[in-house]
Amino acid sequence: MSKFGTIVMGPAGAGKTTFCSALINHLRINKRSCFYVNLDPAAEDFTYEPDLDIKDLISVEDVMEEMNLGPNGGLICCFEFLLQNLEFLTEKLDNITEEYLIIFDMPGQIELYTHIPIIPQLVSHFRTSLNINLCATYLLESTFVLDRAKFFAGTLSAMSAMIMLELPHVNVMSKMDLVKGKMSKRELRRFTEPDASLLDDDPADVLNDTKAPSGNSTDPDPLARDAFMGGTSFKRLNHAVANMIDDFSMVSFLQLDVQKEDSVGAILSYIDDTIQYHEAQEPKEPNDEIDYDYGDTDMG
Numbered sequence: 450m451s452k453f454g455t456i457v458m459g460p461a462g463a464g465k466t467t468f469c470s471a472l473i474n475h476l477r478i479n480k481r482s483c484f485y486v487n488l489d490p491a492a493e494d495f496t497y498e499p500d501l502d503i504k505d506l507i508s509v510e511d512v513m514e515e516m517n518l519g520p521n522g523g524l525i526c527c528f529e530f531l532l533q534n535l536e537f538l539t540e541k542l543d544n545i546t547e548e549y550l551i552i553f554d555m556p557g558q559i560e561l562y563t564h565i566p567i568i569p570q571l572v573s574h575f576r577t578s579l580n581i582n583l584c585a586t587y588l589l590e591s592t593f594v595l596d597r598a599k600f601f602a603g604t605l606s607a608m609s610a611m612i613m614l615e616l617p618h619v620n621v622m623s624k625m626d627l628v629k630g631k632m633s634k635r636e637l638r639r640f641t642e643p644d645a646s647l648l649d650d651d652p653a654d655v656l657n658d659t660k661a662p663s664g665n666s667t668d669p670d671p672l673a674r675d676a677f678m679g680g681t682s683f684k685r686l687n688h689a690v691a692n693m694i695d696d697f698s699m700v701s702f703l704q705l706d707v708q709k710e711d712s713v714g715a716i717l718s719y720i721d722d723t724i725q726y727h728e729a730q731e732p733k734e735p736n737d738e739i740d741y742d743y744g745d746t747d748m749g
C-alpha cells in the first residue's frame with residue numbers, strides 16, 4: 450500500500466512550521482487525514498502537536514551539552530542518531546494508510562541537505578522502505594526578492610536541494626504579505642520564473658553606482674560589506690549563478706500567503722498532483738460522507 454507525504458524544507462525562519470500548521474488546518478477543514486511529523490530537534494512551539502516528534506528520540510540541547518557541540522554540530526549528530534534508529538520512525542509510519550498526507554516539518558540548516566548526505570539518506574528510506582510517495586515543499590521567504598543577489602543565492606539552495614534529494618519539488622515563495630505593496634504584481638511575477646535578466650535592472654547597481662566606486666585606493670576597508678557587494682567580482686559571481694540557474698531551468702515558485710485559505714489550498718493542489726494523491730484514493734459514493742440515522746428501522 451502506498452503512503453503519501455511531503456517534506457517541508459527551506460532556510461531557517463522561512464515559515465515552514467507556520468505553513469505546516471496552515472496546511473493541517475486546511476486538511477482538517479476539508480475532512481482529510483494528516484499525520485504531522487516534526488523532524489526539527491530544536492523546534493519548540495507548535496500550533497498542532499506533532500503526531501511523531503524527533504524530540505521524543507533525541508533533543509539538540511542534550512546533544513550539545515553531552516557532546517560539547519555547537520547548534521549545527523548538535524543537529525547533525527541528532528540526525529546521525531536518527532539514521533541509526535530508523536525504527537523510531539518506521540514503527541509509527543508503517544501503519545499509515547493511503548488517505549493520510551504525512552507532513553514532515555524539517556530543520557532549516559541547509560548543510561543537512563546539500564553538504565552531507567543525511568537528509569538524502571532519510572528521504573531514500575521514506576521512499577524505498579516505507580513506500581511513501583514523497584515530494585519536497587521548499588519554502589523561500591519572499592523578502593529575498595528585495596535583494597537580487599540574495600534571491601539568486603536562495604534559488605541556488607533550492608536547486609541544489611532538488612538535485613541532492615532527487616525528489617519532485619514544489620518551490621514556494623512564502624510570506625507574500627511582507628512584499629505586497631513594496632513591488633507590483635507584475636514585477637513579483639518575474640521572480641516566480643527566475644532568469645538571469647533579473648540582474649540587468651538590479652536596483653542595487655544604481656545604489657552602488659551613486660556611492661564611492663569600490664576598489665578606490667582611499668577606501669579604508671576594501672572588505673567592508675558595501676565595497677564587497679558593489680564590486681565587480683561579486684557582480685560577476687551573481688551573473689554566473691543566475692546564468693547557471695537559468696541554464697538548468699528547474700526552479701519556479703508558487704506564491705503563498707499563509708493567512709489565506711485559497712492560497713494554502715492552491716499549494717496543496719500542487720502537492721497532491723505531484724505525489725498523485727487523488728489517483729490512489731478509493732472512489733467514494735457521492736453521499737458516502739453523510740451519516741444517515743436509520744434509528745431502529747430494520748433496513749434489511
Ligand SMILES: Nc1nc2c(ncn2[C@@H]2O[C@H](COP(=O)(O)OP(=O)(O)O)[C@@H](O)[C@H]2O)c(=O)[nH]1
Pocket residue numbers: 459460461462463464465466467468557623624625626627706707708
Ligand atoms: N509576516 C509573516 N510572518 C510569517 C509568515 N510565516 C511565518 N512567519 C513568521 O516567521 C517566523 C518564522 O516562522 P516559522 O514557521 O517558525 O519558520 P521555520 O523556521 O521555517 O519553521 C515566525 O515568527 C512566524 O510567525 C507569513 O506568512 N507572514
Ligand SMILES: [Mg+2]
Pocket residue numbers: 465466467489492554555
Ligand atoms: Mg520550524
